[in-house]
Amino acid sequence: DAGVIQSPRHEVTEMGQEVTLRCKPISGHNSLFWYRQTMMRGLELLIYFNNNVPIDDSGMPEDRFSAKMPNASFSTLKIQPSEPRDSAVYFCASTTMVYTEAFFGQGTRLTVV
Amino acid sequence: GIQVEQSPPDLILQEGANSTLRCNFSDSVNNLQWFHQNPWGQLINLFYIPSGTKQNGRLSATTVATERYSLLYISSSQTTDSGVYFCAVPNSGGGADGLTFGKGTHLIIQP
Numbered sequence: 001d002a003g004v005i006q007s008p009r010h011e012v013t014e015m016g017q018e019v020t021l022r023c024k025p026i027s028g029h030n031s032l033f034w035y036r037q038t039m040m041r042g043l044e045l046l047i048y049f050n051n052n053v054p055i056d057d058s059g060m061p062e063d064r065f066s067a068k069m070p071n072a073s074f075s076t077l078k079i080q081p082s083e084p085r086d087s088a089v090y091f092c093a094s095t096t097m098v099y100t101e102a103f104f105g106q107g108t109r110l111t112v113v
Numbered sequence: 114g115i116q117v118e119q120s121p122p123d124l125i126l127q128e129g130a131n132s133t134l135r136c137n138f139s140d141s142v143n144n145l146q147w148f149h150q151n152p153w154g155q156l157i158n159l160f161y162i163p164s165g166t167k168q169n170g171r172l173s174a175t176t177v178a179t180e181r182y183s184l185l186y187i188s189s190s191q192t193t194d195s196g197v198y199f200c201a202v203p204n205s206g207g208g209a210d211g212l213t214f215g216k217g218t219h220l221i222i223q224p
Contacts, residue, residue: 031209055210089154095209104148109154
């Protein structure tokens, strides 16, 4: 398996623009997680899905953030409008619901200028 | 929520040295993961270790769930071991609802 695949690897955008991050989980995994890593707050969970259904989005910092999982092999995290404080590395991870070892994608480094 | 503390926060060693990294957690857990974040930012799985001891080459880990801690041992360090080591435990429910991470141990191995 190719592992969790995220795109793009790097994104630089201007404040106010819409940003969409993409994730393909490991085939057969039915739980998907979005995390954000910053120097100040470390790694924090934003939202997670079980069987494509959003379960807990309490970690999403603001209404400007939204996430979808239209099918078992694809998820998006959207920020609209983006702000400089959104600059961070965003990771996607997946697991099964039974054997819960989490595997992470390579991350998307977002810079909002 | 559950709290995770890692120590030491920073560690600088010479190549060939051994090290022990510690992870304490505030509540009972039924699994625990150790990750290595390399200088390119990738999070690499090291161990999935709810309890007991596991070994993988020069690395080994021990989790004592009843005492709420885990240890990561690195022997004969190499420069490629440099990076940040994180432990993470389930928020609840065994991991199906995400992980809480410690702040990490930043390890630098000097040649």
